[in-house]
Amino acid sequence: MSDERPEFAFINWIARQSGSRTEVQLGIGDDAAVLSSGGKDWVVTKDVITAGVHFDAKTPLALVGRKALAVNISDLAAMAAQPCAAFIGIVLPKSMTRSAAEELYRGLQQLASEWDICIGGGDTNSWDGPLVVSVTLLGLVESGQAVRRDGAQPDDWIFVTGPLGGSLESGRHLTFTPRIREAETLKQAVTLHAMLDLSDGLGSDLFHLLDRSGVGAxxxxxxxxxxxxxxxxxxxxxxxxxxxxxxxxxxxxxxVSAADGQRLIERPPPGVELFRIGEITAAPGASLVVDGEEQTLPRSGWSHGFGQTAID
Ligand SMILES: Nc1ncnc2c1ncn2[C@@H]1O[C@H](COP(=O)(O)OP(=O)(O)O)[C@@H](O)[C@H]1O
Ligand SMILES: Cc1ncc(C[n+]2csc(CCOP(=O)(O)OP(=O)(O)O)c2C)c(N)n1
Ligand SMILES: [Mg+2]
Known part of the structure; x- marks a missing residue:
């Protein structure tokens, strides 16, 4: 007879619908999972989402679960990798009911099956604080083919795959489609020098790519x-x-190089929206041309502030 206390009953329920992948040789139920890559590179990412920071009390729990996985899939898209197995850490408020926990998981599980992701394991805690969901996602890429942030070169053209802004007000931050297919299509069409996904905002994330590449824009x-x-x-x-x-x-x-950029403009790959927004420069720093006038682009966008007030 299996252990029916809430934590273990919930884990058993999760295990019954965790999906399967040949790479995941041993999944939920042991002390750790066992994965094999078949000669490719593993690409591993983790993002945490927290009540009050990434969603609020009114957010349907299925969308919270969905978002927890989607933000991680987006990180794999940014590396041009294919998602494979997810490890889910959840810290539930003690007041949360089993059916609410299931709703959270259903949103997560539905997106996992859409992307053929096997849930390989995780951890369930409860406490007197807000809901926290932490996902570790493993993806695969042909050896040496992960696209990094540090490969941008002077005179490269800079593109984004869609329009920006207003995602919180519209609720789009909960329902977006991670750009896995777009990354794959682009990787086939051109040589991607550097790539990242826009989570904190263009005015923040662009600088991560520039800093890592030692260039400007x-x-x-x-x-x-x-x-x-x-x-x-x-x-x-x-x-x-x-x-x-x-x-x-x-x-x-x-x-991408200017030649590849030209190619993308002349023959846009199917299913990918593309906007050319600027160019990489050898000189560091970023500037913005507004009405023909060049201005310094300040760092803006989101960052998790802490340590400002001495209360520890
Ligand atoms: N607490 C942490 N411990 C170890 N590495 C971390 C931690 N937080 C962030 N990182 C690492 O720092 C880098 C940047 O993280 P982040 O800004 O969250 O990237 P992203 O926007 O892609 O999620 C990543 O390599 C991430 O793994
Ligand atoms: C309740 C609520 N407040 C604010 C936001 C907006 N917001 C929260 S986190 C974030 C930036 C991205 O989060 P982060 O944890 O920095 O993601 P990462 O860069 O690690 O992928 C933004 C714009 C939101 N989605 N929900
Ligand atoms: Mg992160």
């Missing part, structure tokens, strides 16, 4: 695609600011 304000979710009644400078700093767009930003 010049962006054209008129070319930055502003999402229809950003209110049309705002002045254009405010709309641009939303596109730069709202975050959670989960579009890809990538750089």
């Amino acid at each position: 010049i962006l054209n304000a008129d070319s930055i695609p502003i999402h229809p979710d950003v209110s049309k009644t705002l002045p254009s400078a405010a709309r641009l600011q939303h596109a730069l700093s709202d975050g959670e767009d989960f579009e890809l930003l990538f750089t």
